[in-house]
Amino acid sequence: MSLLNLIKTTAMAAFQASNPVNILVGEVIESRPLKIEVHSKLILTGEFLLVAEHLTSHERVISGQKITFDDGLKKGDKVILHRVQGGQEYFVSDRYKEGDNLW
Numbered sequence: 630m631s632l633l634n635l636i637k638t639t640a641m642a643a644f645q646a647s648n649p650v651n652i653l654v655g656e657v658i659e660s661r662p663l664k665i666e667v668h669s670k671l672i673l674t675g676e677f678l679l680v681a682e683h684l685t686s687h688e689r690v691i692s693g694q695k696i697t698f699d700d701g702l703k704k705g706d707k708v709i710l711h712r713v714q715g716g717q718e719y720f721v722s723d724r725y726k727e728g729d730n731l732w
Contacts, residue, residue, distance in 0.1 A: 641726040651731070654725070662717045665708060679713070679720045 630638075655665040655673070663675045702708065705716045707727070711720045 632697045653712060653719070654718065655710055656710050657704055657706040657708060660701065660703050663702060665710070665719075666668060671705055673710075673719055677718055679718055681720070684708075684724070 653667050658664050658666045658672070663677065663678060663680070665673045665704065667673065668716040680702070683698075684702050686697065686701045688695055690696075694697050702721070702724075706724050709722050709725055711719060712718075713724060
């Protein structure tokens with residue numbers, strides 16, 4: 630192995646070992662308690678999930694009036710997840726649609 634290839638291999642191994650953020654997609658299989666399936670061998674439960682506020686039931690005050698948004702995640706929702714560095718937690722950033730379901 631040449632010195633250049635050895636440096637490239639070592640750099641890639643160090644990068645992968647640092648567990649950078651990865652973007653994944655999943656599907657909500659239960660809303661209460663929250664469970665998201667990434668694939669058949671990875672089902673995430675609430676203790677491993679950080680959920681963006683707009684994907685939860687929450688309140689806002691608009692022009693002095695309190696409005697409740699009940700837009701929590703529901704079974705069947707397809708979601709975008711970001712694995713937090715270190716790999717122990719996942720941030721659910723948004724829902725997504727694909728194909729014929731776009732509109």
